[in-house]
Amino acid sequence: MSRERPNDLGAFWLPFTPNRDFKARPRILAGAEGLYFRDADGRALLDACSGLWCVNAGHGRKSIAEAIARSAHELDFAPPFQFAHPGAFELATRIAALAPDGLEHVFFVNSGSEAADAALKIARAYWQKKGEGGRFRLVGRDKAYHGVTFGGISVGGLANNRKFYGPLLPGTDDHLPLPYDRATMAFTRGEPEQGANIADALDGLVALHGAETIAAVIVEPMAGSAGVFAAPKDYLKRLRAACDRHGILLIFDEVITGFGRMGFGFAAERYGVVPDMITFAKGVTNGAVPMGGVIVRDAIHAAFMDGPAHAIELFHGHTYSAHPLACAAGLATLDLYRDEDLFARARTLEPLFEAAVHDLKSATRVIDIRNIGLAAGIDIEPDPKAPGRRGYEAMRLAFAEADMVIRVSGDTIALAPALVATQSDILRMVDGVRAVLARLT
Numbered sequence: 001m002s003r004e005r006p007n008d009l010g011a012f013w014l015p016f017t018p019n020r021d022f023k024a025r026p027r028i029l030a031g032a033e034g035l036y037f038r039d040a041d042g043r044a045l046l047d048a049c050s051g052l053w054c055v056n057a058g059h060g061r062k063s064i065a066e067a068i069a070r071s072a073h074e075l076d077f078a079p080p081f082q083f084a085h086p087g088a089f090e091l092a093t094r095i096a097a098l099a100p101d102g103l104e105h106v107f108f109v110n111s112g113s114e115a116a117d118a119a120l121k122i123a124r125a126y127w128q129k130k131g132e133g134g135r136f137r138l139v140g141r142d143k144a145y146h147g148v149t150f151g152g153i154s155v156g157g158l159a160n161n162r163k164f165y166g167p168l169l170p171g172t173d174d175h176l177p178l179p180y181d182r183a184t185m186a187f188t189r190g191e192p193e194q195g196a197n198i199a200d201a202l203d204g205l206v207a208l209h210g211a212e213t214i215a216a217v218i219v220e221p222m223a224g225s226a227g228v229f230a231a232p233k234d235y236l237k238r239l240r241a242a243c244d245r246h247g248i249l250l251i252f253d254e255v256i257t258g259f260g261r262m263g264f265g266f267a268a269e270r271y272g273v274v275p276d277m278i279t280f281a282k283g284v285t286n287g288a289v290p291m292g293g294v295i296v297r298d299a300i301h302a303a304f305m306d307g308p309a310h311a312i313e314l315f316h317g318h319t320y321s322a323h324p325l326a327c328a329a330g331l332a333t334l335d336l337y338r339d340e341d342l343f344a345r346a347r348t349l350e351p352l353f354e355a356a357v358h359d360l361k362s363a364t365r366v367i368d369i370r371n372i373g374l375a376a377g378i379d380i381e382p383d384p385k386a387p388g389r390r391g392y393e394a395m396r397l398a399f400a401e402a403d404m405v406i407r408v409s410g411d412t413i414a415l416a417p418a419l420v421a422t423q424s425d426i427l428r429m430v431d432g433v434r435a436v437l438a439r440l441t
């Protein structure tokens, strides 16, 4: 039966949202420019998390919109299997140039989740190609977020994302500990000084299983979705060394940390650590068109380039891999990052942002604040009877009363301003959070 119900909120099942409460008190965003959303009544709302960690150059960038429109007119779609279009090569080259030397090849997908899955599959397939198919284990970390596919939730470490979905991917049961301890690290500014040795937990897994069964370790250089956990000083170097000791591939999930969030093209550069693969998404198109991908070390790519010339080397890909509109958006976005020197701008803003967010230490019910790059996590003391309630309430109040769109994960508020933020945007963000925290019951 066909009926028109244009204003009915029932049909759309919102992701990662309490749908019933949302539909009772909807938060509808109708427009965006710079650091501000606009609701249907024209009210301006400060965007405190770059959309969803993706709009790094600010909203409404004309050059990106125009590039997308041009592409839609010129080449709306090109099949990515057996064919290609110029924008895909150009974008891959530009992304590889931002990555550390040696990571030279880009495999495109459409989201961060697909990027994580592609990297995990490439890791396993690589070892098969090398005649070491016994290396099948994929090691993630506690509290990690690598998206929502079965691969991503399996190496991920967030119980709510895993526990409803039955047996997960075989070979993914082991997780390294998150290098964080509130008792000793609360209110650390930037990188915690201690904690590098927590990377040595990989040796324990090797002792348990044998290195010859482990394909790859995947980590976020900064765990974003779980609440902004910076890697302790030298932790990533130590993890790289542990992987090297045991011949294990190291994958950096840079879906959040890529494209300037940490003040560099990739966090790999900030930390001086070269992983074997980097996953990306979000900031690559400034959030304007879905796109993700994996940047792969030359030697891994080379391992696939064998067999008969007519044979497909990697049985993986999507209808929309390297979509022309996404490539156009990506190229225009990279132009903005370069022309406005936005990664350097993020580095300049970082100390100011750090000082501003740590000022919230005195705010009501704040039990920890962490920051790195242009990202901060503010932990609210949970309601012992209802964990997550205060976080949710904070998000709701921020929208309803403080004219802000904030991101919460459980009882943690995450702030991640666009790299074009001004000092006054950042101070407004922090004042808004302080006001919201004071209103929580």
Ligand SMILES: Cc1ncc(COP(=O)(O)O)c(C=O)c1O
Binding pocket: 110, 111, 112, 113, 114, 116, 145, 146, 147, 148, 220, 224, 225, 253, 254, 255, 256, 281, 282
């Ligand atoms: C580190 C990381 N990996 C993967 C993902 C999943 O990306 P998507 O939501 O585009 O599937 C996210 C999303 O926040 C992420 O933070």
